[in-house]
Amino acid sequence: MNHTMTHNEEMYRIGIDVGGTNTDSALLDSQLNTIHTVKVHTTRDVNEGIVESVRRLIAESGVNPAQVRYAMLGTTHCTNAIVERKHLGKVGLIRVGAPATTSIPPLADWDESLKAAIGPHTYVAKGGYEYDGRTIVDLDEAEILDICTRMKGEVDAVAICGVFSPVNTSQEKRIEQLAKQVLGEDMPVTLSHEIGSIGLLERENASLLNGALLNVISGVVHGFEKALQGFGIQAGVYICQNDGTLMRSEYALRYPILTIACGPTNSIRGAAHLSGLNDALVVDIGGTTTDIGVLMQGFPRQSSAAVEIGGVRTNFRMPDILSIGIGGGTIVRAGVAPEEVTVGPDSVGYELLQRGRIFGGDTLTATDVAVKLGRFEWDGALTENLDEAICRQANAIITRDIEDAIDRMKTSADPVDVILVGGGSILVPDKLEGVARIVRPDHLDAANAIGAALGEVSGETERIYSLDDMTYDEAMAEARSHAIEQAVLAGADRATVQIVLTEDIPIAYLPGNALLVKVKAAGRL
Structure with a gap:
C-alpha cells in the first residue's frame, strides 16, 4: 500500500520569523496552504525559541519530518547586533582609490562605539577605476601585501572596496587573492561590488558591516540547521533577504548584510498571500511596534532614500517601512x-x-x-x-x-x-x-512566518555601460542575463526566473554616453 503512495507524498515547507517579542513559525503544504502555525516567546538565546518552534510545529501538526523539503528563516539577529553593538567581528578595510578618494576617510560618519567594535584597521591603497572601467591608477601589489601583513592576527574579516568596482571588478578580485596569500585561505573577504551599488562611501559601509556580521550569521545558520537535523528534517535551508526574497544558507553565510530588516518584508509578502490582494497598505502590529509597508503588485515598495542602520548610511535595497x-x-x-x-x-x-x-x-x-x-x-x-x-x-x-x-x-x-x-x-x-x-x-498573527515560507529567490545587478561601446539593447540584455545568473546562483529554478524590475538612468555628467542600469530577477525555488 505504502509503496504506491510515495509518488504523490505531500512536500512541506517551514517558515520561521524571529521578532523582538515573538518567534512565529508556519507549516505550508506544496500548494502553499497554511497547515499549522505556532507562536513562542523570543528567548535571550534566540536559537532556543527556534528549536521550540520546530518541535511544536512537527508535534502539533503530526507531519512526517522527512516530508519537510524547505526551511526558511527570517531573523533580526543582524539588525540587533548592529543596533546593540554586540557580537560584531573586527574588520580590516582596504579602500582602493588613492590618490582620488582620500578627502573623506573611511568610517567618517560612524560613531565611536561602532568604530571601536569594528576596529582601527582601515587603509586607502593606490588604484581604482573611472566610471567606464578604465584604470585610474594601477594596483601596487607590494603596498597591498604590506597592508595585509599589518592586519595579520588583528582582524576576523577583510572588506575590499574600490572606486567604481561594480563596473570593473578585477582589482578587487586580485586584492582578494593577495589578502588570502598573507592571511590564509580561510580569511573571509567581502568584495564591495558583490554587495552595494555605485556610491563609494555607502558601499564601503555596507561591506564593513557585512564583514562584521559574519560571526553572527554563522551562529544563526548553524543553529537553525542543527535544530532541523535534531528533528530528522533534511531540508534545503534558506534565509530571508530584505527585498522579500530568499537566499541559500551558504549564500547568507557570505552576505549577512542582506538579511537586515527582512521581518517587515515577510509580513508584507505574507499579507499579500493570505488576503489575495496585490496593492494595499499592510499594517503589521507586533508587541512593540507597528510597521506599515506598501504592497505594489505583490512586492514591497522599496525605499529610495539612503538607509541608516544603527546610525550608518548604507545604500542597499530596503523596503519602505514606517x-x-x-x-x-x-x-x-x-x-x-x-x-x-x-x-x-x-x-x-x-x-x-x-x-x-x-x-x-x-x-x-x-x-x-x-x-x-x-x-x-x-x-x-x-x-x-x-x-x-x-x-x-x-x-x-x-x-x-x-x-x-x-x-x-x-x-x-x-x-x-x-x-x-x-x-x-x-x-x-x-x-x-x-x-x-x-x-x-x-x-x-503568523503572516511574517508565512511570508518567510513563501519566498522566491532573487538576483540583481547594477552597472554603468558606455553606449559608445554597445547599443542600448545590448546593454539591457547583458544586464538582464547577469541578474538572471545571480538569481540562479542564489538558488532559483532557472525555468521560473522572471525580470521583476528594470531601471535605466542616463548619466549626463559622465562622457561617453553612460547609462546606469539596475535589473532584478526573481524565481521559485
Whole structure:
C-alpha cells in the first residue's frame, strides 16, 4: 500500500520569523496552504525559541519530518547586533582609490562605539577605476601585501572596496587573492561590488558591516540547521533577504548584510498571500511596534532614500517601512485628568503575559485597552477594574496615531485598502479614517512566518555601460542575463526566473554616453 503512495507524498515547507517579542513559525503544504502555525516567546538565546518552534510545529501538526523539503528563516539577529553593538567581528578595510578618494576617510560618519567594535584597521591603497572601467591608477601589489601583513592576527574579516568596482571588478578580485596569500585561505573577504551599488562611501559601509556580521550569521545558520537535523528534517535551508526574497544558507553565510530588516518584508509578502490582494497598505502590529509597508503588485515598495542602520548610511535595497511605537505591549499612562493619558512609546515586550493588567499584572497596556473595549473575548473579572474613561482616551490616541501613519504612507488622498496582520491587530477598530476597507485574513498573527515560507529567490545587478561601446539593447540584455545568473546562483529554478524590475538612468555628467542600469530577477525555488 505504502509503496504506491510515495509518488504523490505531500512536500512541506517551514517558515520561521524571529521578532523582538515573538518567534512565529508556519507549516505550508506544496500548494502553499497554511497547515499549522505556532507562536513562542523570543528567548535571550534566540536559537532556543527556534528549536521550540520546530518541535511544536512537527508535534502539533503530526507531519512526517522527512516530508519537510524547505526551511526558511527570517531573523533580526543582524539588525540587533548592529543596533546593540554586540557580537560584531573586527574588520580590516582596504579602500582602493588613492590618490582620488582620500578627502573623506573611511568610517567618517560612524560613531565611536561602532568604530571601536569594528576596529582601527582601515587603509586607502593606490588604484581604482573611472566610471567606464578604465584604470585610474594601477594596483601596487607590494603596498597591498604590506597592508595585509599589518592586519595579520588583528582582524576576523577583510572588506575590499574600490572606486567604481561594480563596473570593473578585477582589482578587487586580485586584492582578494593577495589578502588570502598573507592571511590564509580561510580569511573571509567581502568584495564591495558583490554587495552595494555605485556610491563609494555607502558601499564601503555596507561591506564593513557585512564583514562584521559574519560571526553572527554563522551562529544563526548553524543553529537553525542543527535544530532541523535534531528533528530528522533534511531540508534545503534558506534565509530571508530584505527585498522579500530568499537566499541559500551558504549564500547568507557570505552576505549577512542582506538579511537586515527582512521581518517587515515577510509580513508584507505574507499579507499579500493570505488576503489575495496585490496593492494595499499592510499594517503589521507586533508587541512593540507597528510597521506599515506598501504592497505594489505583490512586492514591497522599496525605499529610495539612503538607509541608516544603527546610525550608518548604507545604500542597499530596503523596503519602505514606517515604524511607530505602538504594539500590544505598549504602556498606557494615566494622568490626573482623562486628557493627560499618554501611550508609549515604550513597551513591556515579551513580558506582556506577566505585566499586563488582564493577565493579573500592574501595568496598563494597549492590549488591556482593546480587551476593555470589547474587541477580544476575555474573562470579565480582570477587566472590570480597568477605568473606562482612560481606556477610551488611550484608544482614541492609538487610533489617531495609526491613521496618521497610514496617511503618511499613502501616495494619494483616495481611501486605500488596509491588510491588518500581527498579534496586535486587535488594537485597531473596524473603521479607520482614509481607509476603504480593513481586511483581517486568517492566520493573520503568523503572516511574517508565512511570508518567510513563501519566498522566491532573487538576483540583481547594477552597472554603468558606455553606449559608445554597445547599443542600448545590448546593454539591457547583458544586464538582464547577469541578474538572471545571480538569481540562479542564489538558488532559483532557472525555468521560473522572471525580470521583476528594470531601471535605466542616463548619466549626463559622465562622457561617453553612460547609462546606469539596475535589473532584478526573481524565481521559485
